[in-house]
Amino acid sequence: MFIKDAQSRFLILNKAGEKQLGLRHDDLYGTDASQFFLIEQMQHFLDIDRMAFERGHAFDLEETVWSVGLQQNRICHTFKNPVFDAFGKPLYLICTMIDITDQKRTEEELRTSHENLQSILETSLDGYWQVDLQGRITDVNAAACAMLGYTKLEMLALSVTDITVIDNEERLATYSHICL
Numbered sequence: 001m002f003i004k005d006a007q008s009r010f011l012i013l014n015k016a017g018e019k020q021l022g023l024r025h026d027d028l029y030g031t032d033a034s035q036f037f038l039i040e041q042m043q044h045f046l047d048i049d050r051m052a053f054e055r056g057h058a059f060d061l062e063e064t065v066w067s068v069g070l071q072q073n074r075i076c077h078t079f080k081n082p083v084f085d086a087f088g089k090p091l092y093l094i095c096t097m098i099d100i101t102d103q104k105r106t107e108e109e110l111r112t113s114h115e116n117l118q119s120i121l122e123t124s125l126d127g128y129w130q131v132d133l134q135g136r137i138t139d140v141n142a143a144a145c146a147m148l149g150y151t152k153l154e155m156l157a158l159s160v161t162d163i164t165v166i167d168n169e170e171r172l173a174t175y176s177h178i179c180l
Contacts, residue, residue, distance in 0.1 A: 001097075006090035008032045008049045020076075022069020036068055052080040053090040060158055065097065074101045137159040 004014040010028040018024055023036060034042045044063070052059065058081040065076045076097040083092040121128050126142030129137050140155040148155070148163055155163075 002028075002095050004032075004049060004093045004095065006053065006092070008046055008093070017097070019069070020067065020074070020097060021065070022071075023069045048078075048080065049093055049101055052082045052093055055086070056082060058082070062100070066132055066179070074099050075104050076100060129155070131160055 001012075002010060002017045005011055009032050011030075013021070013023070013025040013028050019170055021028075022038075027036075030049040032042070032046065037045070041064075048061065048063070058062050058079065060077060060079045063078050064073045064075055065075050065078075066072075071138070077100050078098075081094040082090060083094060085091050112119075121139075121141050124141060125143055127147045127159045128138040128139075128141040129144050132138050136159045137155050140152055142152070145155055150158070150163070
């Protein structure tokens with residue numbers, strides 16, 4: 001968390017903010033931090049600060065922030081809350097940044113893993129289908145469609161009991177009870 005004045009100069013930077021930015025409060029106090037950031041990133045920060053005062057209310061955004069301590073960009077979910085005096089003059093900007101870099105990385109790894117799994121299932125020579133708790137087919141691969149003689153669209157409109165051949169009424173009752 002940090003607080004800036006209306007000219008985007010740092011007034012307060014808490015310990016978590018120091019750790020996240022890799023900078024000490026004493027190094028930032030009274031400055032806009034331009035000595036620590038690339039010109040393009042610094043301009044972005046100043047534009048966002050200005051926008052916060054122009055909007056006149058709190059908002060949040062996702063942004064890339066350089067961590068001096070880590071010597072790398074981090075993805076942050078940033079909250080900006082402008083504070084005004086009784087006459088509407090900008091006083092302070094209260095800011096909170098949450099580093100979501102690891103979360104974003106994990107989401108990307110999960111997405112990639114899901115895509116890989118989907119690719120494996122789609123290209124598998126073994127039939128695969130997925131059903132929900134009511135026994136309705138929610139996903140099916142090409143091999144299962146070929147084995148059963150249905151298109152994917154037709155399969156997705158069916159439940160397991162629509163395509164299962166059971167030759168015995170007693171087994172059918174047991175099977176239906178298990179699937180439903």
